[in-house]
Amino acid sequence: MTALDGVGAPTAVEATGVTVRFGRTVALDDVHISVAAGDTHALVGRNGAGKSTLVSVLTGMRAPDAGEVRFGGVDAPGLADRAAWREKVACVYQKSTAVPELSVAENLFLNRQGRLISWSRLRRQAAELLEQYEVAVHPEARVADLTVEQRQLVEIARALSAGARFIILDEPTAQLDGPAIERLFDRMRSLQADGVTFLFISHHLQEIYEVCQTVTVYRDAKHILTAPVAGLSKPDLIEAMTGEAGGLGVPDGADRPRSSVPVLTVDGLSGDGFEDLSFTVAAGEVVGLAGSASSGKHELAETVYGLRAPSGGTVSVHGSHVRGGDVPAALRAGIGCVPRDRHHQGLVADLSIAENASMTVLSTLVRKSALRSSGRTAIAEYDIKAAGPDQPVSDLSGGNQQKVVMARALAADPAVLVLINPTAGVDVKSKESLLGVVDAQARAGKAALVVSDELDDLRVCDRVLVLFHGRVVAEFDRGWRDGELIAAIEGMS
Numbered sequence: 001m002t003a004l005d006g007v008g009a010p011t012a013v014e015a016t017g018v019t020v021r022f023g024r025t026v027a028l029d030d031v032h033i034s035v036a037a038g039d040t041h042a043l044v045g046r047n048g049a050g051k052s053t054l055v056s057v058l059t060g061m062r063a064p065d066a067g068e069v070r071f072g073g074v075d076a077p078g079l080a081d082r083a084a085w086r087e088k089v090a091c092v093y094q095k096s097t098a099v100p101e102l103s104v105a106e107n108l109f110l111n112r113q114g115r116l117i118s119w120s121r122l123r124r125q126a127a128e129l130l131e132q133y134e135v136a137v138h139p140e141a142r143v144a145d146l147t148v149e150q151r152q153l154v155e156i157a158r159a160l161s162a163g164a165r166f167i168i169l170d171e172p173t174a175q176l177d178g179p180a181i182e183r184l185f186d187r188m189r190s191l192q193a194d195g196v197t198f199l200f201i202s203h204h205l206q207e208i209y210e211v212c213q214t215v216t217v218y219r220d221a222k223h224i225l226t227a228p229v230a231g232l233s234k235p236d237l238i239e240a241m242t243g244e245a246g247g248l249g250v251p252d253g254a255d256r257p258r259s260s261v262p263v264l265t266v267d268g269l270s271g272d273g274f275e276d277l278s279f280t281v282a283a284g285e286v287v288g289l290a291g292s293a294s295s296g297k298h299e300l301a302e303t304v305y306g307l308r309a310p311s312g313g314t315v316s317v318h319g320s321h322v323r324g325g326d327v328p329a330a331l332r333a334g335i336g337c338v339p340r341d342r343h344h345q346g347l348v349a350d351l352s353i354a355e356n357a358s359m360t361v362l363s364t365l366v367r368k369s370a371l372r373s374s375g376r377t378a379i380a381e382y383d384i385k386a387a388g389p390d391q392p393v394s395d396l397s398g399g400n401q402q403k404v405v406m407a408r409a410l411a412a413d414p415a416v417l418v419l420i421n422p423t424a425g426v427d428v429k430s431k432e433s434l435l436g437v438v439d440a441q442a443r444a445g446k447a448a449l450v451v452s453d454e455l456d457d458l459r460v461c462d463r464v465l466v467l468f469h470g471r472v473v474a475e476f477d478r479g480w481r482d483g484e485l486i487a488a489i490e491g492m493s
């Protein structure tokens with residue numbers, strides 16, 4: 001049976017009247033979505049708008065308090081019937097759902113082998129499947145050793161081989177570099193030509209225009225609009241998301257006063273994936289580090305804030321050496337960080353917003369009331385959508401968790417900020433305010449190092465160092481053109 005939506009196109013999936021509550025929080029309030037078969041349909045909204053909650057309903061991970069889901073006009077299976085859901089829909093999350101210690105072949109057929117497993121057959125079938133979907137990884141490779149790009153392709157192949165023709169991609173580009181994003185989009189286009197339907201979630205609005213035909217906007221748990229992408233301007237899209245007219249302005253800090261006094265000095269630093277790097281960041285200066293995933297930029301930043309031990313060279317703050325490979329020592333020396341992975345290095349999921357945001361200064365904040373009041377300040381300053389300072393961070397949406405990480409980095413009033421992908425998963429409006437915070441910190445005389453794949457994050461920088469295979473290959477002062485920076489990142493300058 002084929003369902004038809006209002007304008008006569010067959011519907012791959014349709015959800016109507018969906019309401020989901022978490023205690024007092026209404027995450028979805030009587031929303032609907034209808035995705036036409038063969039469409040790539042974007043779902044966008046500010047942090048906490050309800051996107052991930054809808055995904056959990058559309059994948060059968062959560063029963064809504066009210067509402068219905070239908071695939072091709074047929075009611076969704078019962079929640080317990082996981083096999084039936086796998087045939088209808090799959091979601092590739094930002095965080096892998098594959099078992100890292102198992103091989104690609106084992107992951108591909110997880111929960112699907114009969115009782116008797118023939119390993120040689122499993123490997124052969126996996127190899128055939130990978131070839132069919134043009135995924136260039138070895139069936140016996142451990143999933144833990146794959147890149148994010150390879151892992152996503154394996155998960156897409158797994159979904160398609162289970163029979164699903166509707167795939168949800170939840171912020172798939174957040175951890176990919178430019179060329180990998182283009183390869184993912186090419187892959188999506190060719191699967192779409194074969195009849196696969198996508199629901200695509202991203203905070204990068206230009207991606208919506210590049211790869212989607214239809215867009216649905218949710219705001220504060222409500223459906224705001226569904227429209228063809230081609231007829232919707234970017235300002236109108238942002239207005240639907242934020243409820244406010246007027247474009248966005250990322251501060252570029254061009255008028256920021258600069259001093260020549262170095263706060264951070266990196267001298268002859270070598271470590272995993274980078275060699276003999278020297279540079280300084282002055283008071284009031286924001287320096288960007290750009291490069292591909294293999295450039296060594298993350299490893300360099302992680303060595304500066306003490307997560308990795310250097311194999312040579314030194315890091316100093318205000319002329320004093322900081323002991324390497326020791327995060328608490330770096331913190332005491334005045335280096336605050338937003339780490340690369342908020343799930344592993346950023347937050348303690350069970351602790352509250354107040355506790356997480358104050359973690360770098362906990363020894364000085366002993367009174368519970370003081371803790372709560374600093375939590376309330378963080379919620380207001382960083383525009384965190386939450387029920388209150390006592391709410392555990394595990395209850396927050398991804399983007400709002402990222403804002404708590406930023407609050408935590410700044411709580412100890414560090415002299416140096418090392419920020420890795422500081423706006424990852426953060427909506428357009430919040431991005432503007434987080435970058436405003438970086439600008440304000442620099443104006444207050446702090447030194448900042450911003451490592452990012454996002455050009456908007458790099459625009460706030462006074463200069464950008466481009467790394468390629470662990471060495472600085474180019475340096476751009478403010479005012480660079482996108483094309484020249486991207487060419488340098490890709491090693492073409």
Ligand SMILES: Nc1ncnc2c1ncn2[C@@H]1O[C@H](COP(=O)(O)OP(=O)(O)OP(=O)(O)O)[C@@H](O)[C@H]1O
Pocket residue numbers: 022025026027045046047048049050051052053054385386394395396397398399400425427
């Ligand atoms: N397990 C939970 N307990 C309590 N509240 C929750 C829980 N999960 C989500 N919420 C709340 O529901 C709302 C919607 O969250 P959701 O994760 O769906 O937002 P989102 O649109 O995906 O945001 P983001 O863009 O940041 O990923 C938020 O206010 C969030 O705090």
